[in-house]
Amino acid sequence: MDPFQVRLRFVSALQRVNASLPTIQKALSFVVEHAATLHPELWECITDELKSASINRRINLLFLIDAIFTDDTLSATVRSVYTPHLERDLYLIFDLAVPEDRWNALLNLPAATKMISSWKSRFVLERSLLEDAEKMLEVRRAALYAMSPEKRRKTVVDAGDMQRRIEEDRERHKRLRERAWILPATAYTSQSLFGTRPEQLDPTYLTRTQTASPRAERDDVDGDRVWTTQDLDFSHMWEETSDFNDDDVEAIQEDLKLSWANQPPPPQPIPQPPIHPSRAQERFSASRPPREPASMRHPQRAP
Numbered sequence: 001m002d003p004f005q006v007r008l009r010f011v012s013a014l015q016r017v018n019a020s021l022p023t024i025q026k027a028l029s030f031v032v033e034h035a036a037t038l039h040p041e042l043w044e045c046i047t048d049e050l051k052s053a054s055i056n057r058r059i060n061l062l063f064l065i066d067a068i069f070t071d072d073t074l075s076a077t078v079r080s081v082y083t084p085h086l087e088r089d090l091y092l093i094f095d096l097a098v099p100e101d102r103w104n105a106l107l108n109l110p111a112a113t114k115m116i117s118s119w120k121s122r123f124v125l126e127r128s129l130l131e132d133a134e135k136m137l138e139v140r141r142a143a144l145y146a147m148s149p150e151k152r153r154k155t156v157v158d159a160g161d162m163q164r165r166i167e168e169d170r171e172r173h174k175r176l177r178e179r180a181w182i183l184p185a186t187a188y189t190s191q192s193l194f195g196t197r198p199e200q201l202d203p204t205y206l207t208r209t210q211t212a213s214p215r216a217e218r219d220d221v222d223g224d225r226v227w228t229t230q231d232l233d234f235s236h237m238w239e240e241t242s243d244f245n246d247d248d249v250e251a252i253q254e255d256l257k258l259s260w261a262n263q264p265p266p267p268q269p270i271p272q273p274p275i276h277p278s279r280a281q282e283r284f285s286a287s288r289p290p291r292e293p294a295s296m297r298h299p300q301r302a303p
Helices: 003-015 021-033 035-052 055-070 076-097 103-107 109-122 127-145 149-154 159-179 214-219 229-240 246-257 277-287
Strands: none
Touching: 003 021, 003 035, 021 035, 021 055, 021 076, 035 055, 035 076, 055 076, 055 103, 055 109, 055 159, 076 109, 076 127, 103 109, 103 127, 103 149, 109 127
């Protein structure tokens, strides 16, 4: 199949992409099959469709892009091929998914925001790039809510498209709930015991061309470090946790009040008076069961 035929068939598959998983998998098969030779042409087809598609189709194409970088069935080699295209067109993709001066673009804004958060946790791109994209979406949200009522009425979604969008959102949310139960590979395989290399976690690791300075290489104590799942969790908590402030001091003080050192001592037992040995023997004899039969303990009366 020549490149022209691949492009025509891929555009035809993109036009049929909706919220259902089979349509996304069909388009994804073209992305994987021709990734080595035709990845620039396939990526250009996706961006061209984003420019000409409706609001509902744009969110479907955005989820196709998300599948390229988050689908566990794809190899890291395929993702690394498309990563430079995503870095270059990151702002263009989200600008087309949530276009300016269109009131119905608010339908795609929550999904785009969640997608960026998912990419941050999966290390799809550098964190600074994704944070800049989040800021762009926040500015776009404020601009959309500041639109005049006249402009809002021009881009209102009609009843048929709204009903179709509700059904597609229901399908997407069901698939997202199913994917929430899937654990990463480092959580349940032998890699969690022996660690994971950075190139296994970040597909862009092997494609980076910049080199560190001699001083940076000398000061880099983690150059040959093996990264585990616990390291990733700690890195994520380190990025998300705020600085030490007065709220943390109050929480520490409340925990100290509940500690065992600040609890009142337990009540002392009441001392009992000592028992005389003879009385103790009487109590023991009274509580001891009889050993002789009743005929010997109670004499028989004469008739």
